[in-house]
Amino acid sequence: MGSVEISSVEINGGRVVYEILGEAGELIVLTPGGRFGMDIPGVRPLARALVDGGYRVLLWDRPNCGDSDVQFYGQSESHMRAQTLHGLLTALDTGPCVLAGGSGGARDSMITAILYPELVERLVLWNIVGGVYGSFNLGSYYIMPSLQAARAGGVESLVRLREWRELIERNPANKERLLALDRDEFVRLQLRWLNAYVPKPGQTIPGVEDELFDGITVPTLIIRGGENDLDHPKRTSLEVSCLIRGSVLIDPPWPEDAWERAMEDRASGKVNRYNLFDTWVLAAPAILRFLSS
Template sequence: MARIQLDGVGLEYELVGPSDGPPVVLTPGGRYSKDIPGIPQLAQLLAERGLRVLTWDRPNCGKSDLHFEGASESGMQAQFLVKLIHALDIGPATLVAGSAGARISLLAAHEDPDAVAKMMLCWISGGLVSMMRLGSYYCCEPAEVAALQGMAAVAEMPIWQQQIEDNPRNRDYMLGYEPEQFIAVMERWAWGFVPATDTPVGNWTDADFSRLTMPVAILRGSPRDLYHPGQVCEQVAERLPNAQLVDPPWDIDIFAERMRDGKGLFSDFPMLADQIAQFVGS
């Protein structure tokens, strides 16, 4: 494990694999840490295949610091991903990500295309139901608790417990906000989940998609996945100039299955090892 300070924000990360191997960055979704089951195992498998693999705790995740800045949470995390790639001198890197991690990777590639060699993405969030649910969970519910009960109650919400347990300074950071300040942050971040009717990702235009000229492999999704509808993956693949849809090594309904059985949303990611290694080497 290692820690780095970037613009005053502490980030936990780990690098495994040969120092001269092609660099790969793994980013899970939600506010899950880099240690969520499946991600460390995938990193080790890729390292055994000669790749240099970075796993990291995004701001507001795991042992990294809380950081309530930026126009959107995903956009802020994308900016820190680019800064981390440069600080560790591992660019251009292949970004491998799922769910919120896929959104962050797209934004990072848009922020600095030269830092990204390729991307392999799955479970791209989109659609009205998905965005309304995610915006409510990540922004509206914490704002409501702050308004009705204050910041001490926000710090007790389950969504923040791992971050505070793993990094007790995060509680002090959170309590340093007045409810009105925190509500303003949540209001601002909630706009990042408001879907447009004519584009699958945020408010991206054709010009935004055209910036991402690197090879992109997008794993097919399921039409039954309300959080990451399969058609969103298809629409993103259609708009990117150098993207292809590929079959995942699992059943396309695996996300819903893992939601039901509680085995861990990323527990199947080690199955991607060979596919990633081949993609990086192609």
């Protein structure tokens, strides 16, 4: 397996926690979805498989995830994460690397590749979010609760929301960071972030103009969404493959209904057959083949 380096660095006024797995080889930045940290089940097995294939893997807690500091700035939350990743890779002086991400991590990786093409050697994407349901679902889950709480009760109400309470438990400094926010500025920013989840003409990925994908010129692998996956529609994967010229599109290496079954298990409260990202390790052989081609 090789060595594991756990550390943190301050980027744009916030502490970002990261790990580097492996001792040698090209660097792969592996980014999960949602506001899940790098310790979410399913991410590390994929990272280990990639390390076994001869690569180093950077895992990181993005702002508002895991043990890193909460931060609020930028055109959208994914744009903020792209800026953070740029700062992290610059601080590590790694040179161009592979960006690999699923779900929200795919969106973060695409935006990073658009904004900072000099950082990216190759791009690997799967579970790309899109469509009306997928986009509205993200806005309602990640933006609306905080937006409504701040409007009604000020920033003091944010620390009572479960999502932020959990991050405060992991990183107590986050409480003061939240309480120090200016209510009106926070509301304006959340409205901007919410707007980035609203599907618009000419935006296959809400918040990103289709024409910007012309800037992605590196070899790209896309694992398409499941046949009936409303969160990561098959159609969105196909459209992104058309936007990124020369990209390689493959069928998912996991069951077509893997995401739906995982969501059902998560909602049922019973012992899960697998967690949301447990099947991701099945993509390791395809990723390694692509990177060696």
